[in-house]
Amino acid sequence: MKKVSVIGLGKLGSCMAAVYASKGFEVVGVDLNQAYVDAINAIKPPVTEPQLGDYLLKGADNLQATTDTQKAVLESDATFIIVPTPTDETGGFTTKYVEKVCEEIGRALSKKESYHLVTLTSTVLPGSCDEKIIPVLEQHSGKVCGKDFGFCYSPEFIAIGSVIKNLLNPDFFLIGESDASAGDKLSEFYSAVCDNEAPVERMSIPSAELAKISLNAFVTTKITFANMIAEVAEHIPGADAMRILETLGKDKRIGSLYIKPGLGFGGPCFPRDNVAFSYMAQSRGCDAPIPDVVHAYNEKMVDRIADLVSKNAKKGDFIGFLGIAYKTDTPVVEESHALKIAKKLIALGYKVAVHEPAGHEHVRNELPEDILHESMEDLLESSNVYFLGTPDKKFLALEHYLRGKQNKMVIDPWGILKDVPLGDSVTYVVFGKGL
C-alpha cells in the first residue's frame, strides 16, 4: 500500500490525510466541501486542530485533494472513509453518508483490476458493516468482499485537540477484518504511520464495531462516577472529592485518568455514543442500563452547576467564562456543558462575558457577539466572577492577575487553581467539597 485515498477531510480525516502524507504515502484527500479541498491544496488546515498545519507542510509533496471520489479510488490502493455518521431520529447513527460514498467507491472498483482495501473509520453501530455497508460496495462493484477486495472497520480512538498526537501514538489499533489478508495489509500500514509500537488488535467486524462504542461508554461512565462522588462529597462536611479521587486513581484497577470532577462530558462523540449504545442494545433485545443512567446524570449536571453558580454569585455580578468549548484546545462547542451553563445563567438574568482561547468561530452562532472577548485581559477587567469553563493551563495566569484585587470570585470546577495562592480577598469555589 503506497497510495491511499481519504474520503472526508473534516476534523479527523484532514489529520489522517496529513499524517499519512507526512509518513511518505501518496495521499489523495476527497471532500464534497470545495473550501476544504482548496484549503488542503493550498497546504492550509481546513479545520482548527493543533499541529495540523505543521503536518500538512511535512506531507505537502505527497498530498492533494479533489471532490472526485471515483478518481481518488482509481488512483490509490486503499481508501479510508471518514465521513459523518450523525445521530438519527432513533438515537442510532445513520450510515447514509457512508453508503453514498460506498456507491461511488463500488463504481470505481468495478473499473479496477488490481486489489483494493476499503477501510471504514467513521463510527458505526454493530451490524452496520455486514448488514448495510459491505452489501452496497458489493452491489456497485459487482465484486465479492474478502475475495475481490478487502474491507476493514478500523475506528480511531482520538480526541479533538490531540488528534495528530493520538494518530501517531495510539494505545492500540483496532481492526475488524473481512479476511486475514485485508487485516495484514492494514496492520502493515499502521506500523508504518505510527511513532510508537502500538499493538494491533484484530477481530471480526461486529466485534470491532461493539468494541468502539463500548470504549466510549466505559470512559463516560468513569467521568460520571467521579462527578457523582463530587456531588456526594458536597453533602458530607469535611469531605473533599479531589483528594478522594486522586487517591482512588492510585489503585491500578481504577487508574488516574478521567477520574476527576469537572463539568461533565460533551463534544461531538461521547454524549451521542452513549445514546447510540443504549439504542443499539434495545434494538438487539437486550437491557443495558448503564449508558442511560450515565447520560441522564451528565445532562442533570448543567442544572446542578448553574444552581451552584447562582448560589455563589449575586444577581448584579458579571460572570466571565474562561473557556466555553467542550474541552481545551478546540473551539468546538457542540454539547458543551460550559455553553449550556452560560446560556442558563443569561436566561436567569446574569451578565455574562466569554473568552475561548481556541477561538470564537463556533460559539459565534450560539452567543451574542458583544459578549465574546478576543482578549483574556479584557474579560478579566470587565467581570468580577470568573467561571473556568475548561481546565486550560492559560487560566493559571489568574494567580498573577488577581494579586491585590478586591471582590473577585473564581469558580473552578476542575480544581486547577486549588493549590494556587489567590489572596484573601478572592473567594475560591471548587467542586466536591463538603462545607
Ligand SMILES: NC(=O)c1ccc[n+]([C@@H]2O[C@H](COP(=O)([O-])OP(=O)(O)OC[C@H]3O[C@@H](n4cnc5c(N)ncnc54)[C@H](O)[C@@H]3O)[C@@H](O)[C@H]2O)c1
Ligand atoms: N471528531 C471526533 O472527535 C471523532 C472521534 C472519533 C470518531 N469520529 C467519527 O469520525 C467520523 C467523522 O467525524 P469528523 O468529526 O471528522 O466529521 P466532520 O463533520 O468534521 O468531517 C466529515 C467530512 O466529510 C465530508 N463528507 C460528507 N459526505 C461526503 C462525501 N459523500 N464525500 C466526501 N466527503 C464527504 C464533509 O464535507 C466533512 O468535511 C464520524 O463518524 C465520527 O463519529 C469522530
